[in-house]
Amino acid sequence: MAEAATAKPLTRAWTVNDPLVSVTDLKVWFPVASGVMQRTIAHVHAVDGVDLEIEAGETLGLVGESGCGKSTLGRTIIRLVEPTAGSIKFKGDEITHVRGGRLRALRRDMAMIFQDPYASLDPRQTVGDIIGEPIDVHRLARGKERQDRIRELLRVVGMNPRYADRYPHEFSGGQRQRIGIARALAVEPTFIVCDEPISALDVSIQAQIINLLENLQSKFKLTYLFIAHDLSVVKHISNRIAVMYLGKLMEVAPAAQLYRTPRHPYTGSLLSAIPIPDPAVELRRERILLKGDVASPVNPPSGCRFRTRCPRAKEHCAEEVPPLESFGQEHLAACFYPLEG
């Protein structure tokens, strides 16, 4: 008896002009347990009220430093982490709490690429099995057709199809990352969350993978949420960029605009901190140096989270949380005293 392949989720009246992913006031809090009885004494506010929309076909870059919650946000959107509050919509459908069959159907439409090429592949499986697993799980193909699909996927990511019989440890970091990308493509997704896909790779290989991701995007009409801490890379690959700090969005803007006219002081200091491979430029640069370290996500500062490090902070910043305000042309920033244009 032939088993049916997992069907992609049915969508109501969603068109390509509506946002593909729509996140509203999303919160993800992790309990901190302590003591013999492991009672919850506090929460890590990993994602603390995020509103975001991702358009079909675009690459939205998500940047921030460690602890800002970008990775958690990405994993929550793709339902690998349970949201604490708020809503996530995919193709117009509410997916915040779906389970079982509906969740499985969702997994055919959304995929993820991971940071560590050494940890993201099962060392006990062959490359072919790793790429074939999504095909098996969703019963997309069998036998020869399955083999053909696996080989084609390897080709598409620039690897020799004969490598299907090899084991991950025989490959370099860049090659493993290609295998991970092939696995993500195996379900034929519409949306891929790329969680720091190149940070663990050598510099000379990073460009190969970036180009690969861009080519795949236009070839398969993919939408990316590209999470990284390296703003140079994010600016290159993204249409729009969202900047996160301690669980909240500080600024969202088209990539070039974010660089030219950042509005949020955090964005400004991030930009000025990134080293540029050009000695002449480096010598001329004005740095906005932040004082101190990132505050704790367990007990975030009142009002604006960034105020403890912000060179422009005033009293008001401690009293009220600045909302994301529009600065024209899809440019939003959450700051009472933004940088001038």
Added chain:
Amino acid sequence: MTQPLLQVQDLHTVFSTKEGQVKAVDGVSFELNAGETLGIVGESGCGKSVTALSIIRLQRPGRIVGGKVMFKGQDLTRVSEDEMREIRGREIAMIFQDPMTSLNPVYRVGWQVGEPTRLHNGLDARKAFSSAVSMLGRVGIPSAASRARDYPHQFSGGMRQRAMIAMGLTTTPHVLIADEPTTALDVTIQAQILDLLRDVNRDFGTATILITHNLGVVAGMCQRLIVMYAGKIVEAGPTADVFAHPKHPYTWSLLRSIPRLDAETHEPLKPIEGLPPNLVDLPSGCAFHPRCAFRVEKCSRDVPALLRVGDTQQSACWVTQSGTELKGG
């Protein structure tokens, strides 16, 4: 003309592995002058860290099998272990990449930072501690007196790295070797630490060797740099010149493959094709030739030497040594 502070001459360090012998450092020569900051740039496996470790003889399980490291008239590869211990920490200090694991979690930070002065300068516990506190203050740790009594896990990554720098400086060494000091840190913290290293270099006059894979960091920090690939130096020269007109295809291709924050338009990146070299099974001739856009026949046969190309730079490349300019589409 003053003598260089440190001279590495034809250094060779090897590792014996199950698959064969790895020439981690394969004939490396360079100089470090007093007060300057020299960058060693390269990707993982190129030998930059092993070079640094070999200078202070911490390269085990590798073995130094050739060359000299001249420092203050002595060949560091030949001095006794006791003499080397005197030099380590006192004259040549090293900071490592991972501040999480470089500090011992069971001792207070102030105690650890004071350890070099107890060992080398013979200070007693109390004096060492107060000198540590003052150094912690100088590297920008707020409330240094009370923070010095904390344990490493109470410090953030950036602060731990500052503590490591403080520890390196307490004995006012002549040379500071920083091995990827900011790679594990967030970018805004990285900027703070690099700023600190610049101040340290200026205020203390310590010569610094900065090892990194990040070309942007080198551009902002180093007056001179050397580029390593597969255990050899492929290019060397003043930073401004190397960036403006690189004389080795590896450097040239690397610069073109990195996305720049200040790029005006979205041009597709031009990656370096191929894979990083397998150190056990290096290509014949020039190790970079399989990936090189400019290679000629000679490149697969003969290993190029590091020779002067242009006024101020050196490059180990047959193509540029014969006068060809590096250009491309």
Added chain:
Amino acid sequence: MPAAGIETGGARPAQSYWNESWERLRANRIGMTAGILIVVLAAIAVMAPLFSLVLTHYQPQTINLDQTFAKPGAAHLLGSDELGRDTLTRLIWGARVSLGVALLTVALSLSVGTTVGMVAGYYGGWIDDVLMRLVDTVLAIPAIFLFILMSILFRPNAFTLAAIIASVGWGSVARLVRGEVLSVKQRDFVVATRSIGASDSRLMVRHLLPNVLPVLIVAASLGVGQIILVEAALDFLGLGIQPPTPSWGNMLTNAQSYFFRSGWLVALPGITIFITVLASNLFGNAIRDAFDPRLKS
């Protein structure tokens, strides 16, 4: 110009983790010798009737009151005991018991312990709490008390003895597996497999189990020596296999009273146990060195 796109590097033959580990094991001389010794012992145990027939010409229970306390010699290669039974024959048949019970015990503790540990580690939460409290309880029961109780209630044969020993041993296996599962569960490839829609059971069986297996193999091989000792001790105390069925342990039970008549009766079973446990420990160490993923550079 270098070819763009498809890479053709890496022409080494496919080597799975198992192949690599096997080679490492083979390279360990001491370990392999110990392993071969164990295999030989097992073979002898399996072929005990054959040996009885061909080599020693005795059955283990054959009483011969004319030849009691014989020294090792032509008639009895390793001597005879207080009832004239041939020691060598009894040692060979005793191997069946000792190795058989050990194998069975390992199989039982591993299957129960792995299942419990896997479920507890994977699901976490209250399932983990309940199961681990159960494990704690089991581990807190004094083993000797349990053994005495069990042997009073049942007449132990090889199977029930294995079950009894395993009932105490599965707890540490469960803890071990749970720990491994907790750490492997966090690794990216598990999250990746979840992200493609794999079910819990698929994850546990196809991904977690193979990655937990090396640790299990190591634990099992190091545990076998322990089990042989425990089993011998139980037999010696009269709580295990009862005479006249010979086992290395119960051969020692009466041997102490006859020590001055024939020291061989104490020495031979003792030495046999010692050699077997030593071999199994050495082999276990070699397996750990070869298979333990954490020891890899």
